[in-house]
Amino acid sequence: MNILQMQRPTILKFFSQSYFNRSLSSLSNKLQAATTKPNVVRTSPHEENPRILITGSLGQLGTGLAKALRQKYGLDNVIMSDILKPTKDIFESGPYVYADILDFKNLQELIVSHRIDWVIHFSALLSAVGEFNIPLAMRVNIEGLHNVLELSKQYKLKLFVPSTIGAFGPTSPRNPTPDLTIQRPQTIYGVSKVHAELMGEYYRHKFGLDFRCLRFPGIISSDTNPGGGTTDYAVEIFHEALRVGHYKCYLRPDTRLPMMYIEDCLKSILKILEVPNEQLKLGTYNVTAMSFTPEELAEAIRKHIPNFEIEYEPDSRQTIADTWPMVFDDSNARNHWGWSHDNNLDDLVSIMLNALQPIYAKNE
Numbered sequence: 001m002n003i004l005q006m007q008r009p010t011i012l013k014f015f016s017q018s019y020f021n022r023s024l025s026s027l028s029n030k031l032q033a034a035t036t037k038p039n040v041v042r043t044s045p046h047e048e049n050p051r052i053l054i055t056g057s058l059g060q061l062g063t064g065l066a067k068a069l070r071q072k073y074g075l076d077n078v079i080m081s082d083i084l085k086p087t088k089d090i091f092e093s094g095p096y097v098y099a100d101i102l103d104f105k106n107l108q109e110l111i112v113s114h115r116i117d118w119v120i121h122f123s124a125l126l127s128a129v130g131e132f133n134i135p136l137a138m139r140v141n142i143e144g145l146h147n148v149l150e151l152s153k154q155y156k157l158k159l160f161v162p163s164t165i166g167a168f169g170p171t172s173p174r175n176p177t178p179d180l181t182i183q184r185p186q187t188i189y190g191v192s193k194v195h196a197e198l199m200g201e202y203y204r205h206k207f208g209l210d211f212r213c214l215r216f217p218g219i220i221s222s223d224t225n226p227g228g229g230t231t232d233y234a235v236e237i238f239h240e241a242l243r244v245g246h247y248k249c250y251l252r253p254d255t256r257l258p259m260m261y262i263e264d265c266l267k268s269i270l271k272i273l274e275v276p277n278e279q280l281k282l283g284t285y286n287v288t289a290m291s292f293t294p295e296e297l298a299e300a301i302r303k304h305i306p307n308f309e310i311e312y313e314p315d316s317r318q319t320i321a322d323t324w325p326m327v328f329d330d331s332n333a334r335n336h337w338g339w340s341h342d343n344n345l346d347d348l349v350s351i352m353l354n355a356l357q358p359i360y361a362k363n364e
């Protein structure tokens, strides 16, 4: 048996009895190497299911992703976390823990005690709410990212961080917007997301961190509400169409923005998490499904609700939307790792109305 294969007490006995006449420094070096080696050999995610922590999991994207990941990797392997109190349904659906993204020590403890392999980092303040509390947005979006980056490096975790169309600005080409181009966003949300992209890619090159990042368009879902972004109108409009047949839109009728149905968003995350690292030629990829304006969305809704009316009263979110991509070029994601979406505008409208109709029918 060589010294590296011995248990710690045997090594100590071996050392103290000086069975062999070796130099103290050479032996103590080996001893240090042997005792600092982890006792448990970590099997790769291919041999057993990864253990996954989702931060900010009670938002628009987190609940659906937790469900999808639990189906794929096992219920107990996906730990939801947030600073919010979960509903009874969420609490009873699988592991849920409190985790403030600003509390490094608490995150560290969670990663260690739950044997986490992957982190999905969703905690953030979105574009519209971020402008109303810039100091908090800076802390959550930037300091929070630093915490997960550093812990992912220390514990050799795979880290997924979503970025956004909001990471571009008025000097970026807007139709279409490619992956690599000028990025000079004019919101704290956008600035923090460019920072996240660059820091993640830096850690990837510098430390070999398995960092993966997708830039999402506005995400549209029926079972979760959006968290204060510029694209929220594309969810609200369905609720109002069914509730009162009328919607007052805070964007101009011709404001074109990239969008995606939540199932396609979740599909893209599941896919990017599984792509072999060597296949990823970029650290950050655009993904999208469609682009439409409020007027085009209203027209598509009228195919189902002919009397639906929309009026326009632009507010500060218009200024943000005017600086964002109108059409997103996601050809690299399609070519490099086979990204494809399933739902276009007409699919989206049918799915949303069918999903929400029973709720408003009940209230009639």
Ligand SMILES: NC(=O)c1ccc[n+]([C@@H]2O[C@H](COP(=O)([O-])OP(=O)(O)OC[C@H]3O[C@@H](n4cnc5c(N)ncnc54)[C@H](O)[C@@H]3O)[C@@H](O)[C@H]2O)c1
Residues within 6 Å of the ligand: 055, 056, 057, 058, 059, 060, 061, 062, 082, 083, 084, 099, 100, 101, 102, 121, 122, 123, 124, 125, 126, 140, 162, 163, 164, 165, 215, 216, 217, 218, 219, 220, 225, 226, 227, 228, 229, 231
């Ligand atoms: N929804 C979209 O359209 C969209 C588009 C592009 C990118 N993204 C990105 O995806 C991620 C998730 O977005 P979402 O729509 O689910 O956001 P959301 O606003 O719905 O949810 C964010 C969650 O972060 C949590 N959070 C806030 N402060 C926290 C803190 N200190 N510690 C821990 N958690 C905290 C909130 O409680 C909330 O549940 C974000 O990073 C967002 O930028 C979303």
Ligand SMILES: C[C@@H](O)[C@H](N)C(=O)O
Residues within 6 Å of the ligand: 126, 127, 128, 163, 164, 165, 166, 189, 216, 217, 218, 219, 226, 228, 229, 230, 231, 232
């Ligand atoms: C686009 C995305 O980042 C988010 N829905 C927002 O509008 O802020």
